[in-house]
Amino acid sequence: MAKSLNIEHIALVASETPRAQEAFAELSGQREWVSMDEADAVVVLGGDGFMLHTLHAMLDAGRVIPAYGMNLGTVGFLMNRYRNGANLDKRLAKARAMAIAPLRMHAVTQTGATCDWRAINEVSLLRETRQTAKIEVSVDDRVRIEELVCDGVLVATPAGSTAYNLSANGPILPLDSQLLALTPISAFRPRRWSGAILPDRSAIKFRVREPEKRPVSVVADQKELRDIAEVSLEIARENELTLLFDPGHALDERIVAEQFVT
Structure with missing residues (x-):
């Protein structure tokens, strides 16, 4: 279920919240981004709701690519921790791909x-x-x-x-x-x-x-x-989908850890 991916062409999308838009502006000039139609993967800035919106948009369009989320929302269960784009390529190279079926x-x-x-x-x-x-x-x-x-x-x-x-x-x-x-x-x-x-x-x-x-x-x-x-x-x-997670922050581990929250 988990594997590493070789990603070259990346799209960037963000929710309309101020925090996500600020991060979008910060990351936009740090590398060359491509459209969703050309991308091997997409970086999603926002919360779980916007990640779901992005995944559904891909299903509706009939083209599904791996999604790497950075949390700028509330819970961020489907997301990774937000950091600036300095190490983004390294994070993506090390990310684990987790398959989920709707x-x-x-x-x-x-x-x-x-x-x-x-x-x-x-x-x-x-x-x-x-x-x-x-x-x-x-x-x-x-x-x-x-x-x-x-x-x-x-x-x-x-x-x-x-x-x-x-x-x-x-x-x-x-x-x-x-x-x-x-x-x-x-x-x-x-x-x-x-x-x-x-x-x-x-x-x-x-x-x-x-x-x-x-x-x-x-x-x-x-x-x-x-x-x-x-x-x-x-x-x-x-309609299987792929979410990308930093090592140690994958969704399967977070699901296990959630059962021990007191």
């Missing part, structure tokens, strides 16, 4: 419209009104929970297991675990069900019950679709 989501709305998205962190189903949601949960064509009464439910990848999933008391998954986290959000019935850890070869399906009274939306990372009828999920192995 979720493929197929959703059908109550009107029959369909939507296909990718999610790098998680796909979440959420109630739209004060009424609790009622959701049927199936795994590999077998109904596992006929009626989950809850505020919502989510499926997280290992890369996303420390994001919303962790806030919902879901498990942290090592990056190479080949697992998915299926986590309820404020489950009322079954009250004692705390979720499941599934092989990432699993096909997961949610069906909304009583949708007129209990409408549900679905969120795939940063995109939302309302009034859904059902959602199907599986790993999109053909």
